[in-house]
Amino acid sequence: MATTKKQIMPKWFYLMASPKGCYQITGKLLPTFSVLSILLLAIGLVWALLFAPQDYQQGNSFRIIYIHVPAAILAQSIYFTMAIAGAIAIVWNMKVADMVAYSCAPIGASMALIALFTGAIWGKPTWGTWWEWDARLTSMLILLFLYFGVMALYSAMDKPETAGKAAAILSIVGLVNIPIIKYSVDWWNTLHQSATFKLTEKPAMPAEMWLPLLIMVLGFYCFFAVNLMMRLRNEILRREKRASWIKDVIN
């Protein structure tokens, strides 16, 4: 079959859009990202726990930052990814994009959960309380509930196509929460300190503190990539069970 339609996007884009091509490409990327995430997380962990200096006010409880901040950044980035993938799935009716959105939800929920409980544990020695209903903490809790909502929608409906549409609309509407989380520390009086990393300014902490943090953030991003690909590949196997190429994968 000859197609006369002009291809405007690069070739890999069309490959990624087909379940088979996506399964093959992620299969090739998976080992590299696995090694990368293990390396980065191992280096970051040893650096954060053993070599980074303690904070002059908070002492060693400051080390919680090395998981709290990466998890919080990831929780928001994953939400963004999920909403964009959902939008692509609706607009271009792309199956793989919906599977990406579906696979993002549990990882994002885990990250939001990590950010919340490490924050609570950190809050106890630093603020004297586990929890406070202030803007940053509450908007982060809403993010966790949005993830739960998306997951519930997917599991409530039998047809993945209908579930995907409903979940995508919820995640796009929920996007409004992302800037609220980001600016909550500037707009309202809050216990929470402002951002550690800003794109426009140098970090307020010395390099021996923020370098391991940067490594942990990169490690968490790689972990997300690995986890997303694992879940995405499972979902492709599940939904494409009638496709002929699946037989070669199984045998």
Added chain:
Amino acid sequence: MQFESLTQFFYMGGHGLYVWLSFALTFIVLALNVLQPWLDKKSILVTHRKRMQRESIKK
């Protein structure tokens, strides 16, 4: 190295409980995140193989 002995490392200047609790819970959540799709893949492959066997017997 910030700590002079192993006891000091675990004690974390009095913040040991908070630091270790955070890191341990995070490790558990991340480990579950890897374990779940890994087990899922195994069960998907088993179901697919069984289905394909059934279908090949029918023919």
